[in-house]
Amino acid sequence: xxxxxxxxxxxxxxxxxxxxxxxxxxxxxxxxxxxxxxxxxxxxxxxxxxxxxxxxxxxxxxxxxxxxxxxxxxxxxxxxxxxxxxxxxxxxxxxxxxxxxxxxxxxxxxxxxxxxxxxxxxxxxxxxxxxxxxxxxxxxxxxxxxxxxxxxxxxxxxxxxxxxxxxxxxxxxxxxxxxxxxxxxxxxxxxxxxxxxxxxxxxxxxxxxxx
Numbered sequence: 001x002x003x004x005x006x007x008x009x010x011x012x013x014x015x016x017x018x019x020x021x022x023x024x025x026x027x028x029x030x031x032x033x034x035x036x037x038x039x040x041x042x043x044x045x046x047x048x049x050x051x052x053x054x055x056x057x058x059x060x061x062x063x064x065x066x067x068x069x070x071x072x073x074x075x076x077x078x079x080x081x082x083x084x085x086x087x088x089x090x091x092x093x094x095x096x097x098x099x100x101x102x103x104x105x106x107x108x109x110x111x112x113x114x115x116x117x118x119x120x121x122x123x124x125x126x127x128x129x130x131x132x133x134x135x136x137x138x139x140x141x142x143x144x145x146x147x148x149x150x151x152x153x154x155x156x157x158x159x160x161x162x163x164x165x166x167x168x169x170x171x172x173x174x175x176x177x178x179x180x181x182x183x184x185x186x187x188x189x190x191x192x193x194x195x196x197x198x199x200x201x202x203x204x205x206x207x208x209x210x211x
Contacts, residue, residue, distance in 0.1 A: 003028040003057040005047070009115060010034070011107055012067040013054040014199045015165035019074050019158055021197045035115065068095045071158040080158050090152040094159035097140075098166075105134035106166045109173040131175070138170065138180050146182035149189070156193065164190050169199075 004020070004027050006013035020027055032038045032053050039051045048055045048065050056064045056073070064070055072095075075081040082088045109130045112119035120127070141163065145151060151159040168187050171177050177184055190196060 001026055001028060003030060005030045005032050005044075005053050005055040005057070007032055007034055007053055009199065010053065011110060011166040011169060011199075012103070015067055015161050016054045016056065016070050016074075018165065018197060019071050019080070019161050022156075022161065022193070022195045023074055023078060023080065024195065025074065068099060068158075068162055071095070071162060075158045079155060080161075082152055082157055083155075087152060087157075091157045091159040094151045095162045097137075098159075098162040101133070101137040101140070102163065102166050105130045105137060106170050106173055106175060109134060109175070110166060110169050113173055114169075134170070134173075134175055138167065138175065138177070138183060141167065142180040142183040145186045150186075156190070160186075160190060 002020075002025065004013075004016060006017060006029055008031060017029070032044070034053065038044060039048075039053055045051055047057070047063050050065060052065060054065075054067050054070060056070045058064055058073075064073055072081065072092075082091045108123075109127070112123045112126075116122065141151075148154075150156050151163055164187065167183065
């Protein structure tokens with residue numbers, strides 16, 4: 001059984017938990033608190049020298065890092081990775097967009113404004129840039145999803161999982177989603193899917209452990 005090292009309120013960790021739930025993959029879950037430095041202990045660094053979560057233990061002593069790489073590993077060979085080579089490429093297109101446009105803006109704002117005490121004061125110099133780039137990225141997403149049911153085409157894929165993880169937190173991070181009706185409708189479609197789990201919950205089948 002896989003073991004996922006994860007932090008409950010991390011968007012990057014949440015996307016992996018959501019994919020595991022959608023794919024109905026049993027797993028153990030080990031909660032790691034980044035804010036307490038738990039990714040930089042000697043024990044954790046032996047698992048992932050980069051000191052980051054999520055981290056998936058595929059089998060004893062064999063680990064896979066980077067959230068979107070984990071998503072692809074889990075989904076490969078299933079409909080969530082797409083059905084054809086062009087589907088695969090479209091899935092990857094939007095997963096790359098999520099990493100270079102969404103995570104550095106909305107993801108950063110969420111981390112510093114919602115998770116770090118005093119984060120606003122520590123990152124005041126960066127807030128305007130995050131808001132500008134995040135709003136631009138939300139506009140790109142809204143225009144695309146206004147013409148499609150899901151991001152990589154007609155079917156739900158891990159591209160949707162990746163993009164949902166932080167965009168559904170955008171309002172908590174002080175972004176205004178009211179102008180983006182298509183994006184809000186897409187959020188609602190994903191939340192109505194069987195097997196959907198919120199950030200605050202996990203699949204009923206999982207075992208929870210403490211590191």
